[in-house]
Amino acid sequence: MVIERRWKKWFYFYIPLGVFILFTLFPFYWMGVTALRPDPELYRSWRAANATPFWTLDPTLEHVKGLLSTTAFLRWLWNTMFIATVSTIISLICGMFAGYALARLKFRGSEFLGTAIFITYLVPQTLLFIPLADIIRNMHLGNTPWALILTYPTILIPFCTWLLMGYFKTIPRELEECARIDGATRFGAMVRIIFPVAVPGILSAGIFAFTLSWNEFIYALVFLSSVEQKTVPVGVVSELIRGDIFFWGQLMAGALLGSVPVALAYSFFVEYYVAGLTGSIKG
């Protein structure tokens, strides 16, 4: 047995881990500090004698209060929540059935279809929004939540389909064969056996889809115009940057509050989420 030297553990493990944690968490810390920093401190030069760039001595909630009173932030939060939830549900349902079909049913062109779905996921949104804008206008959906609820699945369904297809493939075929002998139809076996077993995969696809639509920017920017219809990412950027004036405190407060629901979603389902991505099934 090799006895590890202590410095090796530090050198190969703790220090790289620390650097990584610092690198990923620092933006959040910066966001939090800026949101709580009073304006005079915010605009103080770094070279000033009493500058405290990395912390604040005088935390205040004035930016949060300002955000909630002067902008439609709560309305944006509700819009974002509604749009992200509905489009996630639509995408999950489609993704579950499509993923199951691609993983289990043998039909002509199934492999091609799988690849084709994946390729649609690769088409950049910045290209896709131009034709989609035309469709939205023709359907008179512009400036309504449905403009986003119906366009987000164009990226979310391929994503959910692929993730779930991979997950369904890890579930032993015998499970549903056994269910079909036990008296279930193919559909019954899928709903009663395969879907419950695939809950970790379905949850992680759902979390991913929810996060993607929560953070989505381009479609939301293009398809929504009035202030009350906006989502958090677009509303914060368009209403709190006026000309060349950045309301840094409120911007950061908005970003902070806007990321809370996603963080909550992750922390609730983190175990399922890990199992879903690593595809582990415990028989």
Add this chain to the structure above:
Amino acid sequence: MAEVVLTDVNKWYDGHVHAVKHVNLHARDREFMVLVGPSGCGKTTTLRMIAGLEEISSGEIRIGDRLVNDLPPMDRDIAMVFQNYALYPHKSVYSNMAFGLQMRKYPKEEIAKRVREAAGILDIEQLLERKPRQLSGGQRQRVALGRAIVRHPALFLFDEPLSNLDAKLRVQMRVELKRLHERLETTAIYVTHDQVEAMTLGDRVVVMKDGLVQQVGDPMELYGKPANKFVAGFIGSPAMNFAEVTIAESGGALWAEAPGIRIKVPPGSTAGLRSHTGGRVALGVRPEALRLATGSDPAEYVFDATVDVVEPLGAEILLNVSAGPHALVARVEPGVSVKMHERVRFAFNPERLHFFDHATETAI
């Protein structure tokens, strides 16, 4: 209670792989029939076609008096036990066993009664509340069996159910399966690649190879009268010894000759072998039909060989010997003392010699 009849069943994959060829089988009511063969021989495909999990390309399958060709698995009144148990991981043992009955809309009390009864038979009553992942391999196997027997189906199908168990447990479960079959009196079709399992469990055994049925018979019949060289070599452990011999006539008798071996063809085989005079056939002899020769053995049934390896197994000793170019295995009494590289004389039991046609490999 049902008999199962397969009539000229074929399975083609993608139009060009002929996985199961013209299979005709008749499993009698309450019979335990075992399909055995090397991997890829079509035994599992045959079972899955009976279950309805694979479509049949042509032919007929009847369970009881119903033609089931186009019936979905749920309507065939069967239960199947899979190699990896296929327990539903999100359900408790009780729910696993109850699932088939719930799907068939049995009343709750009836389900509870049947599950308790099956759990009692299999001695898993104390596990009913557990999840499959909390069970050992043997316990999972019992639950899988329980799930099959609660349904009281007309036919049990087993797809290598013991393969994932360790050797000791496998022997134990084998005995239990046999006992269970005695008790339930239901027709069963069982697939395995293990010929010992096939011989111990089967009322009748079907040997398959390359999608073709080679022989159907009760275990002792397969062992004693193999229909061809494949069955002879597949059934029995250690396997039957084969030697290529030439049939020659001298002095009115037939002789089987090969370098290092010259034996007289026993009277029982002469009629069949006479037409092969001058030609080559395969001589088959089981390891236990060889023994160390004593002075009284007739000279026409003995040969000399060199011992290569001695394998003392306790109850018996296996001698790997070479006679001329032929490597043979002999199973001898544990008392004999033979050393490696020793030259010894072996005697055949003339009643137990097998001859196989060189080209067709069928028994002569």
